Amino acid sequence: MSIAAKFRTINQQIVASQALAAQKCQANTTKTEAARVIKSACPALHITRGRYQALDLLLGATRSGDWVDDREPIATLSNAYLANALACSERTVSRLLKGLVEAGILAYRDSPTGRRFRSKNGQEVYGLSFAPARQRLDELRVLAQEHRAKLASDRAAKRAVEQALRSLEDLRIQAENGGVDFTRIEADALAIKDMAADRATKAEALSILLEGAWTEVDQALHKGQKMSWSGDKTDTHLHPTNPETHVSSSERTCANAQDIRNSSNIASGNEMALEKEPCGGGSSEQEQIPLSRDERGKTSVSGINFQLVRTALCQTRPNFNIELDRWSDLLMAADTIRAGIGLSPSAYRLGAANHGDHVAALCAAIIAEKFLRGANISSPGGYFRGMMAAAERGELRLDKTLFGLINSSCAMN
Template sequence: MQDSTGVASFRKLTPAMMRAQQLALANDIVETSKGEVAMALKKAAPALGIDGTCYHILDILIGLTVADDWRPNRKPIVAISNEKLAEYVCRSKRTVMRCLKRLVEAGVMAYRDSPTGRRYVHRGEFHKGKLGEIERGFGFDFSPARQRVAELKELGEAFARRLKQEKDARRTVNRLLRSIEDMAVLAANEGLDFSEVLHAVNQAKDAPMGIVQKAEVMQGLYEMALGAFAAQEAECDANACSSFEETPPAGDICDTPYNNTNPQSLENISIKRRSAHADPSNHEDPDKAGIKRAFEKAPNRKVRAKSSEPSQEDKLQNISVGLLKTALTELQVTLGVEFNRWQDVTAHTTEMALLIGLSQAGLAEAEKRAGGYVAAAVLATTAEKALRDPELISSPGGYFRACIDRAMDGELALHKSLFGLANGA
């Protein structure tokens, strides 16, 4: 015999099942449509624990409902036997029964059992080519899903936000770990103490915590690593530069324009030329004499052989895409891109050249001399500095060419400037 809740006497009622039955008997019917509820159900299914075979059965049952039955004055009832469902999903009958119970307890549908346990739907006569209204129907009632359509939408959106947050957190953790590893290698090469930071990172990697919390912890460790690295770099630079107060370190990028643009009159140039040829003891070629005098002023200078010119890989030894992405924040915002791959950097060299007023011919020459990746990294660093402080570099184009010259001489430590920009960001 069927009770007032529509559940047969052979079923064992649970609190979740009773809540679903109460939603099915609600009087204030929510106005919605089959498509809207179906979309909300499919997005909220993972949050409700509906997956695998249960999701397959849910999809079949929703598809069997008639769109007109979702109107407020009707009941969206579907009638199908357990045996037929088992054939559709290629599972056993008991598996189908367990999945149906899970759907009811999830508040998606409610049982509407007949006194004999059979499931069937009797409709009225066709009207204007449409199915008639259900006069008697026993099976599964989707009224609970209709009543919860707003809640189901919120559940689906919250689940999607959580998935995106976790995905972003995983990417952040991987990116920060790579950046910290790059700093550790660089610190080992330069003899800096990085053991404390590495110990803290290893503890955070093995600690039992959520991925979002781990991303926050890794962000803090990365900032600590940047601070420690910058402090030790500053201390080393101060010690190294104490005896060279007038000249900048050869390993850093100098912001002084490399070319002398002070105008000279033709009269001064003529006087200099006459004075160079006026010395009767100067029997050598004037150019050779100038080179000789230059080496006499700097006798300890080493001449780099052409065969020992550093390769493109050597110039980028301490530079990774993660470091570029962390350091070049203003440039990425200006271009509207993210530097996730080297191709993302090299693909926007034309726009970066326009930002600093560099001609395409100058860019092509730099790429030919230093290589595409080196030229792109130097160009991006120059553009970042110019964007952060336009008054810092008087001639960004000349600054870029000077940096390329340093790179060709093996004297450009671009990673130091990038770590400084990352710390400043």
């Protein structure tokens, strides 16, 4: 044992690193690739900031040619040099290096005098060897990937918990406005939030609670004949009037379209009003919707003529100062409408991901239209999520909602 080594406390981790360094290296790599893998594995190995800074200096001090064949990459930087570079004491440097050895990245290659150096002919090199890290390169790569996956999963679970809590808060506001007791559900949500469990477990529990809460509150509001998102099925809160008194000659529909609008087949969605060209010019072909974007959910807008949408959104267009001539115009204005009604970006993105951009944009526009007409929508976020839940069950009838808006009292230009 060398003079320098006999004062060093040896433990099991140091012995394991020394054993790895004594093995013949089989893995060929480059200095750049090795540095990338080793540094990416540092969070998984719980490498502190000081150790990471020392590691960075030592990696830079190795020679590129020492990472190939049977050569050994060794850094010969002294403790005094590292202490000066890291602005700390040499004792601190010794502790940092010991931590890197115990982590299985470095191994001691001590000279008889304890000094680190490289001979002029390069035959003798003493210092800190990266042989353990080179032997474990594949293992370190897997550790880094698993750590990144764990972080991504934890972030996703955190977002799911926050989203569920926001949804429950929206539902609580809607329940209180409708006179529904929300105390028990709120207590359950707080208990789940404070329980000693990982975020994934909390997210799953909150999701189950939210699903049951939606059903319970909706049933209570429905019994009390309070307005909720279930109104999209019938739109009973709107009072039908004769739309002909408000429609100009350029937008008044033909007699055939009027017959379709009053027929009993409206609910089936097979025949739509305004399917034919409007009388008096201004004809436009129905824009085709790419079904692949909207077939993700059970609700689709593929059978809805956009002229019907444009006519129904008679208050949204002037108030938001937008032109709606085709579906692409609605998609471009979706973010403006979403922000205008106070709908969170995360709730909108979730709805678009589950049911398609067209369905989400149209639902947001419908909420804006109803709000501008004075409808009692206390929580646009809760209303939107309710529409998405109805769409998931196949109960959201956007065609009937649009007809209800057209038949309601609305000053149409």
